[in-house]
Amino acid sequence: MTGILAFSLASAEGLPRSALELVAAAEQLREELGDGIVQVALLGPDAASYAETLIHHGADEVLVASSPELQSYKTELILAVLETAIEQVSPAVILFPADTVGGEVAPRLAYRLGVGIVTDCVGFEVEPPPSSPPKLGGKEGGQSLGGERGGGCIRWLRPVYGGKAMAYMVAKGPLQIATFRQRAFEPLPEDTSRQGKVQALQVELEPALAQVSLVEEVREEVEGISLDEAEIVIGGGRGMGGPESFSELETLAEILRGAVGSSRPPADSGWVPHAKLIGQTGKILSPSLYIAIGISGAPQHMAGISAARTIVAINKDEDAPIFKVAHLGVVDDWRQVIPALIRACRELVGD
Amino acid sequence: MHIVVCLKQIIDPEIAPGEFQIDPVRKEQIRGKHALVISTFDENALEVAVQVKEKTDGKVTALTIAGEEAVEALHTALALGADEAILLSDPAFSDADSFAKTRILAAALQKLGQFDAVLCGRQAGDVELGVTGPFLAEELGLPCIALVANIESDSDRAHLRRPVENGYEILEAPLPFVATVTNDESNVPRLPTVRAIRKAVRTPVPVWTAEEIGIDVEPEAAKIELQELFVPKREVRCEFVEGESGQEKGENLALRLRELTLI
Numbered sequence: 001m002t003g004i005l006a007f008s009l010a011s012a013e014g015l016p017r018s019a020l021e022l023v024a025a026a027e028q029l030r031e032e033l034g035d036g037i038v039q040v041a042l043l044g045p046d047a048a049s050y051a052e053t054l055i056h057h058g059a060d061e062v063l064v065a066s067s068p069e070l071q072s073y074k075t076e077l078i079l080a081v082l083e084t085a086i087e088q089v090s091p092a093v094i095l096f097p098a099d100t101v102g103g104e105v106a107p108r109l110a111y112r113l114g115v116g117i118v119t120d121c122v123g124f125e126v127e128p129p130p131s132s133p134p135k136l137g138g139k140e141g142g143q144s145l146g147g148e149r150g151g152g153c154i155r156w157l158r159p160v161y162g163g164k165a166m167a168y169m170v171a172k173g174p175l176q177i178a179t180f181r182q183r184a185f186e187p188l189p190e191d192t193s194r195q196g197k198v199q200a201l202q203v204e205l206e207p208a209l210a211q212v213s214l215v216e217e218v219r220e221e222v223e224g225i226s227l228d229e230a231e232i233v234i235g236g237g238r239g240m241g242g243p244e245s246f247s248e249l250e251t252l253a254e255i256l257r258g259a260v261g262s263s264r265p266p267a268d269s270g271w272v273p274h275a276k277l278i279g280q281t282g283k284i285l286s287p288s289l290y291i292a293i294g295i296s297g298a299p300q301h302m303a304g305i306s307a308a309r310t311i312v313a314i315n316k317d318e319d320a321p322i323f324k325v326a327h328l329g330v331v332d333d334w335r336q337v338i339p340a341l342i343r344a345c346r347e348l349v350g351d
Numbered sequence: 352m353h354i355v356v357c358l359k360q361i362i363d364p365e366i367a368p369g370e371f372q373i374d375p376v377r378k379e380q381i382r383g384k385h386a387l388v389i390s391t392f393d394e395n396a397l398e399v400a401v402q403v404k405e406k407t408d409g410k411v412t413a414l415t416i417a418g419e420e421a422v423e424a425l426h427t428a429l430a431l432g433a434d435e436a437i438l439l440s441d442p443a444f445s446d447a448d449s450f451a452k453t454r455i456l457a458a459a460l461q462k463l464g465q466f467d468a469v470l471c472g473r474q475a476g477d478v479e480l481g482v483t484g485p486f487l488a489e490e491l492g493l494p495c496i497a498l499v500a501n502i503e504s505d506s507d508r509a510h511l512r513r514p515v516e517n518g519y520e521i522l523e524a525p526l527p528f529v530a531t532v533t534n535d536e537s538n539v540p541r542l543p544t545v546r547a548i549r550k551a552v553r554t555p556v557p558v559w560t561a562e563e564i565g566i567d568v569e570p571e572a573a574k575i576e577l578q579e580l581f582v583p584k585r586e587v588r589c590e591f592v593e594g595e596s597g598q599e600k601g602e603n604l605a606l607r608l609r610e611l612t613l614i
């Protein structure tokens with residue numbers, strides 16, 4: 001059977017949404033390959049308590065390593081656990097979130113094992129190899145997922161050139177690694193009757209292996225809804241003209257129960273904190289509604305928001321590229337449009 | 352502190368989307384008349400290195416694996432504050448994949464001798480794989496810190512600031528280490544002065560070949576293959592909300608959003 005192993009690190013804040021997204025991706029991969037088992041390597045100080053949640057969302061088996069040592073910056077220890085997990089279950093595919101931890105651990109693991117890695121994927125398709133004979137009888141051990149060796153060839157889809165183009169890439173060999181962008185997959189609905197296997201990973205962690213230590217951690221309290229969770233996102237761009245204009249967007253966000261983000265110029269000019277940046281190098285979001293104000297629609301910005309179900313653009317330049325991707329558009333000065341929009345929304349939605 | 356920055360030269364990523372063209376057969380961007388520049392995050396990495404140098408009186412070396420055309424990028428790096436720049440160039444390097452490039456960079460670092468940190472941009476602005484830094488850390492057996500914004504250092508340890516959700520963390524690493532750099536308001540690349548550019552273009556850039564860094568790049572089957580490159584067609588028809596004035600358009604937009612049950 002083809003093992004599809006998803007990696008997740010659950011920090012003190014709990015199980016990240018990406019864990020459920022990866023399980024959904026693994027489940028879809030299993031379905032398209034027509035064979036396989038969805039496994040999760042779940043690490044973290046309190047990992048064991050989230051194993052059931054993963055099973056309820058589609059995992060068949062959860063390999064758990066719980067230890068206070070398993071922190072995001074102790075990547076040497078994370079790698080040691082992963083090596084044990086791989087030895088134990090011999091997966092054919094390993095999926096990582098394309099976040100700070102996955103972005104470092106996945107390539108290091110690939111280099112250590114000498115296997116192909118495709119990063120920052122947003123999807124995939126499975127193609128039977130052109131010359132392969134029809135499937136007859138059982139497969140041999142499920143270790144034949146490579147680019148040319150049958151069992152279905154996985155074509156990983158990922159953006160390149162700052163989102164201006166897309167690429168299908170194939171990794172060769174018996175084991176391949178892929179990292180997935182946030183929000184590329186929706187978690188599967190919860191099914192509390194679902195059963196699965198939970199297994200503790202037997203690993204001797206050597207704390208001395210970890211070379212990086214945490215000196216200080218600063219988290220700011222966020223008022224209202226965070227950008228990552230917001231179903232309605234309002235983005236301001238260079239056309240906002242300055243930091244003070246963003247307070248109008250905050251007002252609109254408050255009424256619509258959304259959150260405010262920005263394209264690169266306001267973030268680079270310090271009008272808003274960098275944490276508000278939406279785009280290739282900032283947040284990658286998939287809200288149901290995105291309202292872009294004074295944003296031209298540069299590809300590196302759109303890379304962070306193109307998954308929005310509906311895009312509304314307000315821009316005084318009718319030739320702005322944003323209107324090529326927007327579903328609804330208003331060509332006018334936002335200074336005229338936004339106050340009226342705020343008033344009307346307040347009436348329609350109520351406070 | 353001696354910091355080595357690994358750079359890549361790419362086609363200017365800031366061109367208008369309409370001017371972006373690909374060759375689907377060769378599976379790469381068509382350069383046309385566009386300029387070649389230092390990849391965006393590599394410029395951030397260079398800025399971080401130069402800031403450390405300015406505080407601690409260190410040294411910055413820029414490295415790139417490329418053909419002769421990349422001398423221009425290395426001159427830019429010198430103008431931006433690098434003290435030396437080295438081009439790793441050899442016909443044998445032309446087919447190198449990420450694994451082979453890692454060994455080439457590692458061999459060059461060995462030839463350089465002493466260094467305290469190796470910085471890479473978080474990912475290249477073209478293929479965006481983002482593996483060079485972590486690969487290099489594995490090859491060199493050094494600690495790796497991903498996605499840092501800036502660095503402070505004393506004699507034998509460094510403090511690296513890494514932005515995280517709604518805040519940041521300060522991580523401590525022993526020297527030498529490998530770090531990847533992300534963009535941040537603290538590392539917006541400076542603009543070179545005319546004087547610095549003039550001086551830089553007169554600075555010779557040594558070229559190190561495979562033989563000079565003592566590496567044998569054997570042709571190996573690449574572990575990943577780019578099968579298809581395409582520009583996605585977005586077939587969205589924008590519905591324009593009309594009105595006599597901006598205010599009326601704003602009101603009509605709210606009504607339309609309500610009709611579509613979006614708000």
